[in-house]
Structures are given as C-alpha cells and as structure tokens.
Amino acid sequence: MATEILMPALSPTMEEGTLAKWLKKEGESVSSGDIIAEIETDKATMEFEAVDEGVIGKILIPEGTAGVKVNDCIAILLEEGESMDDVDSSAKSEAPAAPQDDAPASVPAAAKSEDDTPAPQANLDPDWPEGTPMKQQTVREALRDAMAEEMRGDENVYLMGEEVAQYQGAYKISQGLLDEFGDKRVVDTPITEHGFAGIAVGAAFGGLRPIVEFMTFNFAMQAIDHIINSAAKTLYMSGGQMGAPMVFRGPNGAAARVGAQHSQDYSAWYAQIPGLKVAIPYSAADAKGLLKSAIRDPNPVIFLENEILYGKTFDVPDMDDFTVPFGKAKIWREGTDVTIVSFGIGMTYALEAAEKLAEEGISAEVIDLRTLRPLDYDTVLASVMKTNRCVTVEEGFPVASIGNHLSAVIMERAFDYLDAPVINCTGKDVPMPYAANLEKLALTTTAEVVDAVKKVTYR
Amino acid sequence: MATRKASGNAAKPGANVSKDDLLSYYRDMLLIRRFEEKAGQLYGMGLIGGFCHLYIGQEAVVVGLEAAAKEGDKRVTSYRDHGHMLACGMDAKGVMAELTGREGGYSKGKGGSMHMFSKEKHFYGGHGIVGAQVPIGAGLAFADKYKGNDNVTFAYFGDGAANQGQVYETYNMAQLWDLPVVFVIENNQYAMGTSVQRSTKSPSLWQRGAAYGIAGEEVDGMDVLAVKEAGEKAVAHCRAGNGPYILEVKTYRYRGHSMSDPAKYRSRDEVQKMREERDAIEHVRQLLLTGEHASEDDLKALDKEIKGIVNESAEFAKESPEPALEELWTDIYAEAAPQNA
Numbered sequence: 001m002a003t004e005i006l007m008p009a010l011s012p013t014m015e016e017g018t019l020a021k022w023l024k025k026e027g028e029s030v031s032s033g034d035i036i037a038e039i040e041t042d043k044a045t046m047e048f049e050a051v052d053e054g055v056i057g058k059i060l061i062p063e064g065t066a067g068v069k070v071n072d073c074i075a076i077l078l079e080e081g082e083s084m085d086d087v088d089s090s091a092k093s094e095a096p097a098a099p100q101d102d103a104p105a106s107v108p109a110a111a112k113s114e115d116d117t118p119a120p121q122a123n124l125d126p127d128w129p130e131g132t133p134m135k136q137q138t139v140r141e142a143l144r145d146a147m148a149e150e151m152r153g154d155e156n157v158y159l160m161g162e163e164v165a166q167y168q169g170a171y172k173i174s175q176g177l178l179d180e181f182g183d184k185r186v187v188d189t190p191i192t193e194h195g196f197a198g199i200a201v202g203a204a205f206g207g208l209r210p211i212v213e214f215m216t217f218n219f220a221m222q223a224i225d226h227i228i229n230s231a232a233k234t235l236y237m238s239g240g241q242m243g244a245p246m247v248f249r250g251p252n253g254a255a256a257r258v259g260a261q262h263s264q265d266y267s268a269w270y271a272q273i274p275g276l277k278v279a280i281p282y283s284a285a286d287a288k289g290l291l292k293s294a295i296r297d298p299n300p301v302i303f304l305e306n307e308i309l310y311g312k313t314f315d316v317p318d319m320d321d322f323t324v325p326f327g328k329a330k331i332w333r334e335g336t337d338v339t340i341v342s343f344g345i346g347m348t349y350a351l352e353a354a355e356k357l358a359e360e361g362i363s364a365e366v367i368d369l370r371t372l373r374p375l376d377y378d379t380v381l382a383s384v385m386k387t388n389r390c391v392t393v394e395e396g397f398p399v400a401s402i403g404n405h406l407s408a409v410i411m412e413r414a415f416d417y418l419d420a421p422v423i424n425c426t427g428k429d430v431p432m433p434y435a436a437n438l439e440k441l442a443l444t445t446t447a448e449v450v451d452a453v454k455k456v457t458y459r
Numbered sequence: 460m461a462t463r464k465a466s467g468n469a470a471k472p473g474a475n476v477s478k479d480d481l482l483s484y485y486r487d488m489l490l491i492r493r494f495e496e497k498a499g500q501l502y503g504m505g506l507i508g509g510f511c512h513l514y515i516g517q518e519a520v521v522v523g524l525e526a527a528a529k530e531g532d533k534r535v536t537s538y539r540d541h542g543h544m545l546a547c548g549m550d551a552k553g554v555m556a557e558l559t560g561r562e563g564g565y566s567k568g569k570g571g572s573m574h575m576f577s578k579e580k581h582f583y584g585g586h587g588i589v590g591a592q593v594p595i596g597a598g599l600a601f602a603d604k605y606k607g608n609d610n611v612t613f614a615y616f617g618d619g620a621a622n623q624g625q626v627y628e629t630y631n632m633a634q635l636w637d638l639p640v641v642f643v644i645e646n647n648q649y650a651m652g653t654s655v656q657r658s659t660k661s662p663s664l665w666q667r668g669a670a671y672g673i674a675g676e677e678v679d680g681m682d683v684l685a686v687k688e689a690g691e692k693a694v695a696h697c698r699a700g701n702g703p704y705i706l707e708v709k710t711y712r713y714r715g716h717s718m719s720d721p722a723k724y725r726s727r728d729e730v731q732k733m734r735e736e737r738d739a740i741e742h743v744r745q746l747l748l749t750g751e752h753a754s755e756d757d758l759k760a761l762d763k764e765i766k767g768i769v770n771e772s773a774e775f776a777k778e779s780p781e782p783a784l785e786e787l788w789t790d791i792y793a794e795a796a797p798q799n800a
Contacts, residue, residue, distance in 0.1 A: 006503065008503030009505045010718065012719065041719075043719070044721035045721060047722070049499075051499065189632065190628075192631065194625045195631070195632060196628075198594025199594045199595075199601055202594060202595035202599045202601065203599070205595065206583075206599040206603065208602045208605060226591065226595075229588050229591065236790045236791055237576070237584075237585075238565075238566050238575075238576035239565065239567035239569055242583070274791050277792075298792075
C-alpha cells in the first residue's frame with residue numbers, strides 16, 4: 001500500500017516550513033533512516049529521514065516551496081512492485097487526529113465566582129481540650145519532642161542532615177535523637193545539600209519518610225531544584241502514582257549579625273509552589289503540633305523555623321499525641337479596630353504592637369497564619385470584614401511577599417469592607433547588612449507596625 | 460578496583476547464552492527501535508508535542524542491563540526514557556499514549572515524554588533535569604538498604620550529566636554508606652551538541668569514581684551480551700553489600716538530541732558508519748542466523764509481531780481521549796500516604 005509522506009513538525013513550535021531540497025528523486029528507492037529532504041524551520045535547516053522503506057512514487061511539493069504546512073502531503077512512497085497507477089489519486093488523506101487547540105469552554109473548579117462562595121468564617125475550634133495541663137517548653141525542645149514521638153511511632157521516619165547525629169544538631173534541635181534511635185535513623189551527611197536533598201527525595205519515592213534538616217534554609221538554595229522539581233512535582237507528573245512524603249526543615253530568615261547570605265526569609269518563595277505545603281510556627285506548641293502533622297503528611301512539607309525563636313519558652317499542652325492541623329490560623333488576640341496578620345517571628349512584632357496599641361485605645365486582632373500553604377484565608381477575611389482594616393507583618397523582602405498576596409485576596413474578596421488600604425510591613429528591599437544599626441533598620445520593627453496601624457485607623 | 464575493559468568481540472556466537480535469551484534480547488531491542496521510529500513519525504504529524512528524545516542506537520544498554528536485574532530492582536533515568544520503560548516491561552500503549560498526552564498514558568497525559576513513572580515496574584522516572592536522577596537513584600538504594608532487602612537500583616545518566624556536581628556529591632555518599640546502586644553512564648558521545656572531547660579532559664568517565672573509591676568499568680554498549688555480563692558483575696557487587704558500582708557504557712544515538720536537533724555537530728558519515736558497522740540489533744541478528752537459532756523467516760515473523768504491537772500502541776495513543784478537564788486539579792496533593800515501593 002502506498003504511504004503518504006507528510007510535512008513533519010521538526011520542533012515544538014513549528015507550524016510550517018520551507019521544503020528546501022529533495023535528496024531523493026521520483027523512482028528512487030529509500031530505506032528507513034535515509035535522508036530524503038532538507039527542511040528549513042524558523043530555527044534551522046533539518047534533515048528529514050525516511051521512516052518506511054519503499055520507492056518515491058511522486059513528489060507533490062517541489063523543492064524551494066516556502067510555507068508548507070505541517071502534515072501536508074509532500075510525496076507518495078510506494079511499496080516494492082507498486083506503481084503510481086495503483087494509487088487512487090482521488091483518495092484524500094485523512095487529516096491526522098491531532099488534539100484540538102480550542103480553549104476549554106469552562107475551566108472547572110478554578111475561579112469560582114464570588115456569589116457562590118460562602119461568607120468566610122474563622123475556624124475557632126480550640127487546639128487542645130479545655131483543662132489540658134500545660135508545661136513550659138522552648139521551641140527547640142518542642143521540635144525535638146515532635147521528631148522523637150513520630151520516630152517512635154513510624155519505623156520509616158528518619159532524620160538526615162549536617163551535624164544532626166554526633167554533634168547533636170548545629171542548633172541542638174536533634175539533641176538526644178542519636179542515642180535513642182541510632183545511626184541508621186539519625187544520619188550525619190557530608191556538607192552536600194544538593195546531593196542529600198536528592199537522596200532524601202529518592203528515599204521518599206522508595207517508601208521512607210525522611211526529615212531533612214538544613215543547617216539553615218539559606219543553604220537549601222543549593223537543593224531547591226530537588227525540593228521543587230523532584231519533590232513537589234512528582235505526584236502530579238506521575239498522574240498520582242508516586243510522590244515524596246517528607247519534611248525539609250531548619251532555621252529560616254535572619255538570626256543576628258550573620259549578614260546577607262545567612263539571613264534570607266524564604267516564606268514567599270516556597271509558598272508559591274503547588275505540590276508543597278509550608279508551615280512556619282511561632283510558638284512552641286505550634287512548633288510541636290505542626291511538625292508532627294508535617295511528618296505524617298503524605299506530601300513534601302517545608303518547615304520554616306527561626307533561630308531567634310528556638311530559645312523562647314511557651315506553654316505546650318501536656319498530652320499524648322498533640323497535633324495542629326495545616327490550614328488553620330490561630331487568633332492570638334481578639335480585637336475590633338484592625339486586623340494584624342503575621343506568621344513565624346513576625347508574630348513577635350505583631351503581638352508587641354498590639355500591646356502598645358491597646359495602651360492607646362486601639363483594639364487589634366492578631367492572627368498567626370501558622371501555615372502558608374494551605375493558607376487559612378477565611379480566618380483573615382472574616383476578621384477584616386469585622387475590623388475593616390488590615391496590616392500584614394513579615395521579615396521577608398517586600399516584592400511579591402506574603403503580605404502582597406494577602407492584600408490582593410482581601411481586595412478581591414472583601415473590597416467593600418475595607419476602610420483603608422492594606423499596609424504590608426516587610427523587610428526592606430536590600431540585602432541584609434552586617435552593621436548592627438543597619439541590620440535593625442533592614443528588618444521590620446514593632447514601631448513600624450504601630451505606625452502602619454495608626455495610618456489605617458486614621459489616628 | 461576493577462579495571463576490566465570489555466571488548467566488543469567478547470561475545471562469540473552462542474557462547475554462554477541460550478537461544479531463548481538471544482531471541483528475547485533481539486525482540487526487546489527491536490521493540491524499542493520500532494517504537495521510537497513510530498514516535499518520531501507521530502511527532503512529525505504533530506500528535507506528540509514538546510520535546511521528544513529518541514533512544515534509537517542505544518537499545519543494547521537497557522536490554523543488557525535489564526537482563527541482569529531481578530524482580531524488586533529499581534531503575535531511574537533521564538528524559539531519554541522510552542527505551543528504559545519498554546525494557547522493564549511497561550506497556551507500549553501506556554507509554555505511547557503518554558507521549559500523545561492522553562488519558563490512557565502512564566501519567567494520565569500530565570507527565571509527557573520526559574516524566575513517566577510506574578510503581579508496578581519499579582520505574583521511578585523520567586527526569587527532565589539533567590543529573591537529578593542520580594541522587595534520586597541513590598536514595599532509592601538508601602531506602603532498600605534501610606529496609607534490609609537485597610534490591611539494587613540502576614541509576615542511568617548520560618555523558619552530559621556526568622559533568623553535573625550532584626553526580627559527585629552522590630558518588631561520595633553512595634560509597635560512604637555502601638548503597639546498592641549501579642551508576643550507568645550511557646556515554647553516547649554527545650551531550651546535545653557538545654562532544655565528550657569538547658566538555659572534559661578526563662580520559663574516561665567511569666574512572667572518576669576512583670576518587671571516591673568506587674569500582675567500575677567500561678563496557679561496549681553496542682554489544683548486548685557484553686552489557687549483560689558487565690551488568691551481572693555490577694549487580695552482584697551491589698547485592699553483596701559492597702556499595703555502588705559504575706558502568707560506563709559506550710553507545711551511540713543515531714537520531715538528534717531531540718526531534719528538533721539539526722545535528723550539525725557530527726557528520727552524516729559518522730552516524731552512517733556506526734549504523735552499518737556497529738548496530739546492536741544487527742549484531743544479535745547475525746548471532747541468531749549464524750548460530751542457526753533462527754531463520755530469516757522466523758525473524759521476519761518476529762518483526763511483523765513487533766510492528767503489530769507498535770501500531771497497536773500508536774492507534775491506542777491516537778484514540779485515547781485527552782484527559783478530562785477536571786484532571787487539571789487532581790494529583791497536586793496526596794490525601795492518604797502514597798503507597799510507594
């Protein structure tokens with residue numbers, strides 16, 4: 001049977017090209033792999049190879065023809081012993097069933113119109129039952145307890161990172177874990193972030209539940225390809241067959257006087273990636289409850305800690321298996337005049353500012369997001385609809401910050417409730433300076449939050 | 460440290476290989492070649508989009524190594540992955556339908572040529588970032604060692620990826636922790652358009668493992684029997700708990716880097732010479748005929764059977780519907796723990 005030779009697509013974007021030269025004439029035989037023509041695309045001149053064997057029966061597009069559409073028939077290939085007379089010239093080729101380019105008529109589930117969205121409501125369920133005894137713990141101890149409890153509960157959970165085992169953790173978060181679990185499950189790595197992040201992703205594909213400690217998230221920049229391309233995207237790219245249930249954790253953001261390369265806040269970076277979850281606790285109770293949830297989560301979780309918060313002491317519920325769910329913000333302080341939204345160490349400024357503002361008769365509601373992905377929009381929106389004003393607080397850079405994102409969502413979903421523009425208090429748009437006075441200026445401050453609140457409340 | 464250099468003439472007809480084995484290597488290699496030719500054709504028709512990297516010429520590498528693997532062993536590779544999937548037993552229909560971006564594809568059409576997986580066949584991708592599969596492969600081996608089984612992982616990468624830093628980070632940890640992983644460098648001599656000679660002054664790629672204490676060897680990748688023999692040695696080394704092993708398999712890709720590669724960096728004669736003198740499939744074909752294991756008619760019948768499988772996969776890939784629009788929003792997060800491995 002004769003075969004039609006069609007104008008090939010020779011690049012992902014090619015729609016038409018020039019048939020520059022025929023290298024085979026009518027009547028010549030070709031075998032698979034022979035170059036039969038040269039075709040010019042917008043990028044290059046490409047050699048066009050025969051796929052099938054046979055004899056060129058007829059050339060339909062002469063050489064030198066420009067603008068030949070992909071899939072146009074350019075020649076007829078005959079089988080051995082066949083002639084053009086055998087070919088029914090009236091038989092038109094069926095157009096190949098290429099997928100339709102039409103845009104889908106409606107995109108499901110994406111942007112729901114505001115009308116069918118229920119009014120936002122904060123989830124006010126308490127994190128622990130009333131009457132639960134509390135104990136005082138630092139964030140550092142709470143994080144260690146969370147890991148130890150989960151490692152006791154699941155043999156497949158293991159910790160790997162630089163100095164996590166024998167040194168007991170660069171920031172002593174893994175103190176005592178080597179003694180309890182041994183070096184099979186508490187693994188010291190060489191200084192090789194890109195490599196051990198990739199190995200941990202592979203281990204997660206292979207059925208383990210790795211906890212990867214980065215000495216700081218600044219060093220995770222070397223590993224970010226594996227975090228995003230290998231861990232976050234695989235579930236989707238595999239059509240749901242396999243993913244990377246694992247935790248990447250470590251201190252994030254500025255500590256004190258460590259300069260530009262050790263002081264960056266990556267909250268907004270990771271919060272942008274579908275497939276990742278992002279937790280950023282402020283208190284010790286949240287550090288413990290969120291880390292336990294993170295380790296159990298079947299998805300890759302970015303767990304952003306803060307060096308300055310490690311030594312802070314909070315009440316932690318003294319109960320078996322305390323966890324905090326993802327996507328549930330915490331209202332630290334109820335108020336009526338303004339909503340202050342923050343997370344992680346930003347909460348320090350938010351709570352201090354609320355205290356000062358109260359002295360001046362301004363009642364601020366303070367919300368701790370706790371997780372940035374998923375993000376509890378409803379609690380923020382319900383609060384803004386009540387107070388009609390909002391200030392966001394974070395230490396990260398100002399461009400494309402979490403505050404920017406919240407401002408946009410509030411504008412979209414609560415525009416009519418706003419009595420003032422939303423103000424974002426952020427770190428300054430500069431690399432972190434070393435000098436003590438400049439460093440202080442580069443971060444956001446309680447005074448800036450107080451000023452911002454006064455601005456939106458017109459005081 | 461092993462320093463054996465496998466010679467291309469090592470495999471004498473019939474030596475240490477059964478008729479059935481020879482026929483099965485021939486069949487598996489031919490399936491890959493015909494499948495890839497068909498994929499190239501469908502690309503030309505606009506049915507396959509984006510990037511499409513064909514494995515034609517390199518068939519003996521995966522077929523030889525799969526012959527050395529047992530159930531439970533894992534494999535992970537780069538974006539030139541169609542051959543690996545067929546060789547480990549994944550269904551040609553599911554692979555082709557993924558290439559056309561259809562519902563019947565291994566990733567429901569959401570992965571594409573470069574991103575396919577099969578939990579069932581222990582195939583962990585299909586990775587589009589050059590070199591990223593190397594630590595992932597070592598991580599799969601880490602998981603097997605942790606669980607205490609004797610499975611081995613094959614981590615395939617090219618001569619181009621061999622210059623990525625993460626490969627050497629991985630070598631270091633794999634040897635430090637005695638991970639059961641075979642690093643397979645498929646040296647097809649060109650990283651896209653850059654020849655090995657233009658990218659390194661290292662005389663050989665496998666010898667770089669010596670810096671980490673990893674044993675390895677060079678193998679003639681156009682000789683499936685030599686590849687299998689070296690694979691068996693490497694696998695035995697790993698299974699015995701001796702840590703990783705490196706195979707640098709010298710091979711050649713006949714087609715361009717991807718479908719849109721004008722291939723101006725090498726001569727037509729060079730390609731033609733490899734095809735005519737060193738073709739891996741032709742080599743086995745001659746072994747079968749001279750050893751009187753099969754007749755021309757037998758091989759013709761086999762060829763026909765394979766064409767049938769490939770045509771059936773192409774038909775399936777054309778007829779399978781595009782994914783439902785709702786699929787845009789699925790598989791972003793897992794609800795329950797994915798049942799890995």
